[in-house]
Amino acid sequence: MNIIVGATGQVGSNLISELKNNGFPVRAVVRNPDKLSDKAIETRTADLFNLEQLTEAFKGGTTVFVLTPENPTSNDIIEDTKRIVENYKKAIQATGIKKVVALSCVGSHIDGNTGNVLMSRILEQTLDDLEIEKVYIRPSYYFSNWLGYLEPVEQYGVLPTFFPEDLKIEMNSPIDLAKFIAKIMTDTLSKRIYELTGQKYSSLDVANTFSKLLNKNVTVQSIPQDKWKETLISVGFTENTANNLSDMTQAVIDNKTIPERPNDTIKLPTTLEKYIDEQLKK
Numbered sequence: 001m002n003i004i005v006g007a008t009g010q011v012g013s014n015l016i017s018e019l020k021n022n023g024f025p026v027r028a029v030v031r032n033p034d035k036l037s038d039k040a041i042e043t044r045t046a047d048l049f050n051l052e053q054l055t056e057a058f059k060g061g062t063t064v065f066v067l068t069p070e071n072p073t074s075n076d077i078i079e080d081t082k083r084i085v086e087n088y089k090k091a092i093q094a095t096g097i098k099k100v101v102a103l104s105c106v107g108s109h110i111d112g113n114t115g116n117v118l119m120s121r122i123l124e125q126t127l128d129d130l131e132i133e134k135v136y137i138r139p140s141y142y143f144s145n146w147l148g149y150l151e152p153v154e155q156y157g158v159l160p161t162f163f164p165e166d167l168k169i170e171m172n173s174p175i176d177l178a179k180f181i182a183k184i185m186t187d188t189l190s191k192r193i194y195e196l197t198g199q200k201y202s203s204l205d206v207a208n209t210f211s212k213l214l215n216k217n218v219t220v221q222s223i224p225q226d227k228w229k230e231t232l233i234s235v236g237f238t239e240n241t242a243n244n245l246s247d248m249t250q251a252v253i254d255n256k257t258i259p260e261r262p263n264d265t266i267k268l269p270t271t272l273e274k275y276i277d278e279q280l281k282k
Contacts, residue, residue, distance in 0.1 A: 002026045002185055003061040003097075005048070005088075008035040010144045011103060014178030015065065015185075016041060024186055029057045048084045051091065058095040063185050064088075066127075067103035068119040072237045077244055081119045085126040092130060099133040101185050106140045106170070106195055107257030115247030117257060135184055138259070139177050139196040139268075140170035141252070143275045146206050153210050158221045161203040162228055162249045165220040168205075169252060172198030173275045176268035195259040198268045209273050213280055225250070 002019055006012040007028035016038065019026040027042040036043060044057035048069065058064060066088045074080050092100055108120035124136050152158045163169070177196065184190050203220050211218040223231055228249065232242035251257050259265050 001061045001063075003029060003058055003064040005029045005065060006067045006103075007041075007043075008032070008037075009067075009070070010142065010174040011067070011178050011181070012065070013037060014175050015181055018179050018182035019185070022182065022186075024182075027057075027061065029054075048087060049080075051087045054087050055091040055094050058091045058097060061095065061097055063099040063101065064092060064097050065101045065103070065181065065185060066123070068116075068123050072232075072241045075238055075240050077116075077241050078118065078122070081122050082126075085123050089126055089130060092132070097132065099135070099185075099190075100127055100130065101135045101137065101181060102127055103181070104136045104138045105257070106138045106197075106259055107251065108136075108138055109260040110251075110256050112251075112256065113247050114251040114256060115244040115249070117248050117251055118244075133190065134192060135190045136193045137177070137181055137184065137196065138193065140172055140198060140257075142174050142177075143171055143198075143270075143272055144174050144279075146276070147279060153207075153218055154214065157216055157218050159203065159207040159210060159218055160221045160223055160231075161206075162223050162225075162246075163203050163253065165204045165207075165222050166202050167253060168200040168202045169257075170197040170199070171201050171272060172196060172268040173270035175275070176270050180266070180268065193260070195261060195265045196268055197259065197265045199271060201272050206272065209276055213273070213277050 002024055004012050004016055007016055007030050016026055029044050029046050033043050046053035046057040068081050069084055102123050104120040104124055107117045127134055149159055207218045207220045228246045229242045
């Protein structure tokens, strides 16, 4: 049985579909079952802060997929991450899980002030003590992050970004990522770390892609560094999570979020244009 934490997210939902469509048993672990698009999936409800619920959700599993929490309203996202990851570890030990596949990110090998990337580092380091098969998946920036700006793009022809408009970074499709993870979860032979890249795009490239697909002029609006925190708080982030996301953004700009083994990366195939086009048609 393949246990999927974060089953309603961009990666988790696609991962469940991929496993199910290929005939593998799968169980979703969610806080709110109503958010699951596939109601036929076996489901367990668990708060990741509740060890008892999480342990119950992992029972009967052989392989588990875990990830770090996404909660813009947290007042201490790093401490929350430590608590949740420690619960993963204890639940895995208590239930006899044989293999854990953890969604980390490129740059998690860096020890420094990297904001949200540090959460992935905590995930890897905490699970390292487990005496079972451990696989860490480190993808680069998700195409899906840009869909959060679809409203200002469609209404005003403006693409906000915290990056310099011409800064090119590795990006990939969460659908490609889910397919890759499904293969790793069900494969008997796995490496310990996989670093996944895609193709390099800038914010200007993203704006041009929206321009082409929406048939309208879309310009880039680079938000200056001294406005990052204020901007994030205005859309619902706490001061703590705004600081963490700002630190991660700076780490990306400073070229810290790069593969640990640049000659041993795997390039995911989908282009930005294909991904955005498919999402706009949904």
